[in-house]
Amino acid sequence: xxxxxxxxxxxxxxxxxxxxxxxxxxIFALGFVSSLLAMQLVAFVEKEFGIQxxxxxxxxxxxxxxxxxxxxxxxxxxxxxx
Amino acid sequence: MEIRKxxxxxxxxxxxxxxxxxxxxxxxxxxxxVSAAVLQRAREEIRQGLRFRGLFQKGEKREDSxxxxxxxxxxxxxxxLADVDFLIENVxxxxxxxxxxxxxxxxxxxxxxxxxxxxxxxxxxxxxxxTGRPDRVxxxxxxxxxxxxxxxxxxxxxxxxxxxxxxxxxxxxxMGKDCIVVGDLPGFVSNRILMLTVNEAVFxxxxxxxxxxxxxxxxxxxxxxxxxxxxxxxxxxxxxILYSIEVLYESYNDSxxxxxxxxxxxxxxxxxxxxxxxxxxxxxxxx
Numbered sequence: 001x002x003x004x005x006x007x008x009x010x011x012x013x014x015x016x017x018x019x020x021x022x023x024x025x026x027i028f029a030l031g032f033v034s035s036l037l038a039m040q041l042v043a044f045v046e047k048e049f050g051i052q053x054x055x056x057x058x059x060x061x062x063x064x065x066x067x068x069x070x071x072x073x074x075x076x077x078x079x080x081x082x
Numbered sequence: 083m084e085i086r087k088x089x090x091x092x093x094x095x096x097x098x099x100x101x102x103x104x105x106x107x108x109x110x111x112x113x114x115x116v117s118a119a120v121l122q123r124a125r126e127e128i129r130q131g132l133r134f135r136g137l138f139q140k141g142e143k144r145e146d147s148x149x150x151x152x153x154x155x156x157x158x159x160x161x162x163l164a165d166v167d168f169l170i171e172n173v174x175x176x177x178x179x180x181x182x183x184x185x186x187x188x189x190x191x192x193x194x195x196x197x198x199x200x201x202x203x204x205x206x207x208x209x210x211x212x213t214g215r216p217d218r219v220x221x222x223x224x225x226x227x228x229x230x231x232x233x234x235x236x237x238x239x240x241x242x243x244x245x246x247x248x249x250x251x252x253x254x255x256x257m258g259k260d261c262i263v264v265g266d267l268p269g270f271v272s273n274r275i276l277m278l279t280v281n282e283a284v285f286x287x288x289x290x291x292x293x294x295x296x297x298x299x300x301x302x303x304x305x306x307x308x309x310x311x312x313x314x315x316x317x318x319x320x321x322x323i324l325y326s327i328e329v330l331y332e333s334y335n336d337s338x339x340x341x342x343x344x345x346x347x348x349x350x351x352x353x354x355x356x357x358x359x360x361x362x363x364x365x366x367x368x369x
Contacts, residue, residue: 028137031308035227038137039130055147059136 004049004070011044012066023066038063045069051076085253086110089166089195091187093117093124093156096172096200099228102131105153106145106229107257112155112162121156128154131229138230163191168253170222172200175325180204184212196249198222199237202273203329206239206266216241220250222261223270235272236261268333269326276314277327281342283311287362288344294362312362316355324349 001009001023009021015032027033033041041063042053051073062072086109090100093115101124104111115121132147155162163169169191173179180199187197197219199209210219221237236250247263254261264271283297292300298310315323324345331339348354348361355361 033137035131035134035138038134042134055133058134060138060140063137 001066002070004073005066007048008045008066008069011041011048021066025066026064027066028060028064041069045073049073049077083167085167085249085256087112087166087168088253089114089163089169089191090172091115091160091163091169091183092172092174093120094172094174095226096224096228098124098127098131099226100170100172100200100224101154102128102135102150103229103257105150106132106135108153109256110153110155112157112166114157114160114162116158118158121158125151125154125156131227135229160186160190163187166191166195168196168198168249170198170200170224175201175204177204177208180209181212184209188213188215194218196220196246198250200224203269203326205268206237207241210239210241217243218246220246221266221270222250223272232259234259234261235270236263237266237270238263239266269330273326274330276311277323277330278339280311280315280323281327281339281345284315284342284345287312288342316361316363316365318355319357320345320349320354320361 005023009023012021012027013019015037016030019030021027042058045051046053053072053076057072057076061068063069088104088109089112090097090104091114093101093113097113097115101111101113105128113121113124115124129147129151132150136144169187171180171183171187173183184197191197193215195218197210197213197215199206199219199221200223201221202223206219206221207216210216213219216239219239220242221235221239223235223237225231225233234254236247238247251261268274269277286292286297287294294312298313301307301310309317324341327339327341327345331337331341352358353360356365359365
């Protein structure tokens with residue numbers, strides 16, 4: 001895991017008692033993501049990595065796993081073209 | 083007849099979930115509450131719920147959140163219910179509040195409108211008796227969070243007609259949901275059995291037979307339940323559990339519903355579950 005992925009894992013692990021979360025593991029399938037945690041996760045990602053998550057980015061595919069979230073961070077951190 | 087406009091009375095947790103669920107399935111909703119502040123918060127929560135819905139619901143292209151939000155009217159005026167096709171009431175589970183509300187709803191809503199009482203414990207037959215349309219009143223026990231739960235416990239009260247049940251089914255179909263119709267006795271099916279199970283699990287803990295983790299692990303790994311009874315209690319709130327089991331105790335006058343002294347003690351101590359940060363489990367701060 002790279003640095004971004006480690007940070008995401010650390011954040012998620014706070015909500016997972018005694019479970020070693022893997023990089024491609026589906027966090028929603030694990031059943032511990034409440035609507036409140038989803039909001040906390042998005043807020044964490046925005047603050048920690050200094051990116052802006054748009055409504056259109058709030059999709060299962062962008063938050064499904066550590067890798068999916070780090071890919072989103074990488075995309076959002078790329079220089080804006082707009 | 084297609085049900086287009088639905089009144090939702092009470093903008094607490096259930097009202098918020100219903101408003102969102104109705105609007106995102108294309109219905110016009112009128113959300114009524116006595117408090118403008120509660121309505122303001124409801125609007126914000128529905129906005130957030132819509133924004134985040136992509137994280138919980140897979141599927142087709144999502145409509146813009148503001149478009150969906152635009153289908154909901156937020157008001158403190160019951161008169162806004164004058165042209166609803168269907169009404170779902172979720173005011174607090176207190177008889178006095180329902181007793182004052184239903185005659186007013188009966189006066190303002192169209193004669194054809196069906197009334198659904200969204201409750202987990204109050205007698206639907208008794209509520210229906212407050213109106214001049216007892217055949218058009220049924221119980222609909224929605225589960226939280228409403229937009230994500232596909233099944234509803236529907237309750238046929240003494241006078242509920244087949245046509246009324248069919249209308250309720252139709253609305254649920256339009257919302258992408260379904261129901262299981264049961265009879266009207268306190269606690270219906272879900273709460274009557276769940277509360278008894280949770281209460282007995284607390285007795286097990288009280289008697290030192292097992293730890294909370296062990297109780298929940300057994301239900302999850304042996305019975306395939308998604309959550310054990312004590313985790314579920316923490317999620318619902320121990321005060322709500324105690325209130326529900328007390329209502330059942332009084333309703334049936336049956337000692338099998340007597341609340342566990344440990345449950346009472348935990349409520350007295352402010353250990354209410356997730357919402358207070360500690361219940362049968364410790365949730366730490368800020369969870």
